[in-house]
Amino acid sequence: MIHGNREALERREAWECPEPSVTEKEIVSMKDAAWPSPFLPGLEYNSPAHGTWNIVHTGMLIPGSHQIYVCAANCNRGVVLTAAEMGAVDRFSTIALCEEDLTDGRMEELVIDGVSEILHKLKRKPTVVLLFTVCLHHFMGCDIPYIYRALRERFPEQRFLECYMDPIMQKGGMTPDQKLRMAMYDCLEEREKNPRQINIVGNDLALQPDCEMFALLKAGGYTVKDITACETFEEYLSMAESFLNIVTYPAARAGGEKLSERLGMKFLYLPQTFDYREIDRELALLAETLGLAASDTTSLREKCEAKLEETRALLDGMPVAVDAAAAPRVLGLARLLLSHGFSVIRIYADSFSPEEKDDWQWLKDHAPEVEVCATIHAGMRVLPRRPERVLAIGQKAAYFHQTGHFVNMVEGGGLYGYAGILELCERIRDAFYHTRDTKDLIVRKGLGCMSCI
Known part of the structure; x- marks a missing residue:
């Protein structure tokens, strides 16, 4: 028999059955996989599999937008190649940073003047400028708010979004991808709400049209807005009329919450899941929020079981x-x-x-x-x-x-x-x-x- 209080017992049990520790190896069995990070951080390898979207792809979803990156040549290489591969170099510009720019004390002026020159040379005014500052600006303590104030004073009719390409921050805070999914809805301004319009926020890829969520919304007479389907800037701006934002992609959750709070919209986080019970809970929550009757999913489960x-x-x-x-x-x-x-x-x-x-x-x-x-x-x-x-x-x-x-x-x-x-x-x-x-x-x-x- 073990004598002592509950805390002592728990400490002894933890000592006898220790949690798996992180490993220096690249492969570990599931029984030894530590939560939530099985592997020690260190030098990283980048495989040639590049199908996932990056910040260039995602930013291009805003119709008529123009992206400007302020960074050194090595960082520029990847984003330039992305824009070129997707045939969008006409919506993309860079401001190159040189070594002397790090020591002359004029970083803010360099960014402001560089952006100004780009905008003056563009043949068509962008609907919005996505300005990306980088890790170097963090290291230097660059006055980012001053840069945006100055640009908005010079170009009062131009919209600017505050974006970042700062992967040094992603281990201890939001990734550049998460920050972008927050910023890219900042152009939406307060509008009269349409009680029959709903947004899907933060996805790169449209959800399959035959999913149960869309069937429920259609049956209830709701219109769905999604940036992946916006062909014009006005379509994008009209997302401000929705009364409810739904997020299904985890990296977009913070952006959906911020937009909902800023414009007084309702918010639901209904992530993609492969668990029947969670699917049912999400459908029930959506139905309850909209005052609709939740449908019986028994036949759908049976179809999935048979197909699996x-x-x-x-x-x-x-x-x-x-x-x-x-x-x-x-x-x-x-x-x-x-x-x-x-x-x-x-x-x-x-x-x-x-x-x-x-x-x-x-x-x-x-x-x-x-x-x-x-x-x-x-x-x-x-x-x-x-x-x-x-x-x-x-x-x-x-x-x-x-x-x-x-x-x-x-x-x-x-x-x-x-x-x-x-x-x-x-x-x-x-x-x-x-x-x-x-x-x-x-x-x-x-x-x-x-x-x-």
Whole structure:
């Protein structure tokens, strides 16, 4: 018998059953994967899988916008190539920083004068300027608010959005991607609310049109606005008339909350999930918010169960690998497949979403030998790669296994709800029957955007 108070007992239990620790290795079994980051930070490797969107792609969603980056040549290289590949160099400019610019004490004037020169030379006035400052401006203590005040005084009719390309901040705060998804709705101004209009906020990719959420909204007589479908700047501005903002992509949550608070809109966070119970809870919450009757989803569950079993039987034990770039809830995706008999052998993820603690624990309990593999660990550069008969969900999983049988999907792929699970099964079946040219596809930036290569 153990004597002592509850705290002492808990300390002893923790000592006897310690939590897994982070590892210096690039691969770890699920039972040994620490929460929420299994791997030690360090020198990072960048694989050639570039289908995920970056800040250039996302910023281009605002119709008629123009992006200006103030940075050194090395940082400029990546964003310039992105704009060129997607055929948008006419909506993109740079201000190059040289070494002497860091010591002459005129950084603010350099930015202000550089932006002014660019705007004077443009043939067409942009609807909005997305001005990106970078890590160097943090290091130098640059007066960013002064820069924007001066620019707005010089160009009172021009809209400016405060954007950042500062990856040094992403380990301890918001990433540049999250900051952009906040800033890109700052142009929306107070308008009379339309009680029949709703926004989907912060997505790069449109949700599949046959999902249950859209069916519920259509049945209730609601119009849905989404920046991914805005063809004109006025369409984008009309999003200010919506009374409710819905966010489905985790990186957009802060932006959706900020917009809702600023313009007095209601807010719902209804993330993509592969869990039946959570899908039902989200649909019920939406229905309750709108005063609608929640529909019975029993038949949808049965369809998913039948389709998952049909797909599992088709694969007949073929190994499956999934990666976090394909879906924000990658542990939930792995759990769905494993719980339905799929042979998931590896999960590619550098860290786990805070929303997936339950899925992490389930995998540790029910699939302890499944491997978790880093994607940015320096060791991945030299990890042996040879063609394998593996079905991959996501570009990085396809690259590391050198397989042409892969679901080419990023950022959730627009999948949502029960319809998303059914569509996922269709994509898995297609990947089983048809091979893709992996080397050609994964190097194209921004899946779904135009690519000239």
